[in-house]
Amino acid sequence: MGEDCGLWTKSFDQIQKIVIHPVKVGHNEQDRKEIIAREGEEFAKRCLAWHFSPKSLKKFFKRSETYESSPYIDYEQFPCYITGSFVLEGQKYTFDIDAGGSFTIQDRKGKVYYLGCSPLLYGAASGDATPNPRCAKFLPEF
Numbered sequence: 001m002g003e004d005c006g007l008w009t010k011s012f013d014q015i016q017k018i019v020i021h022p023v024k025v026g027h028n029e030q031d032r033k034e035i036i037a038r039e040g041e042e043f044a045k046r047c048l049a050w051h052f053s054p055k056s057l058k059k060f061f062k063r064s065e066t067y068e069s070s071p072y073i074d075y076e077q078f079p080c081y082i083t084g085s086f087v088l089e090g091q092k093y094t095f096d097i098d099a100g101g102s103f104t105i106q107d108r109k110g111k112v113y114y115l116g117c118s119p120l121l122y123g124a125a126s127g128d129a130t131p132n133p134r135c136a137k138f139l140p141e142f
Contacts, residue, residue, distance in 0.1 A: 009038040012061045012088075016053040023047060035079045043142060045082035049139040050099060057084075060138045064103075064117040071116045076100035078142060099140050 013087035023065075025047050026032035036044045052060065085092060097103035102116040117135035122128040 012058050015054075015058055015061075015086045015088050017087040017092075018057060018080060018084065019086070020054070020057060023050050026072040026079050031079070039079075043080075046140045047078070047099060047110060050080065050082070051139070052082060052097075056138060057086075060097075060117055060135070061115070063134045063138075067114040067116065070102075070114050072098075072102050073104040073140055074099060075118060076115055076120075077102070078140075080140065099142070101139055111134050129134050 017118045024032075025044055026035045075098070078099040082097045083095065085094045087093070092108050093105050095105045096101060102114075105113040105115065107113075110121045117138065118132050119136040119141075120128065121130040121132040
């Protein structure tokens with residue numbers, strides 16, 4: 001799977017000019033308020049405590065799997081996400097990481113790469129909550 005991504009033929013170790021935006025709960029202020037009312041303050045605290053450093057972001061990318069299409073059905077989705085950008089081999093990419101571990105990377109031409117690093121060893125759909133040691137430490141625990 002990973003070999004087909006295109007980004008994997010390059011090295012995530014070579015990423016430069018990394019910009020990591022602060023974590024967001026929801027897409028706007030009204031959305032954020034509704035989510036906190038529904039999920040609770042503890043959810044918001046855990047979400048807002050989540051972060052990446054440039055070094056941990058590279059590790060997270062390297063441990064992830066790529067998919068030909070959106071893997072969202074295999075991952076839990078949370079209204080908590082981190083966005084940002086980076087440059088690799090002179091090309092700018094943007095990323096959008098969901099707290100459940102699925103994410104996209106998009107190049108400046110609009111090509112979208114689908115990736116994921118599940119915090120659960122057997123995936124969200126399995127019902128088994130065994131942590132995935134490759135990915136769980138990079139994601140918030142809800």
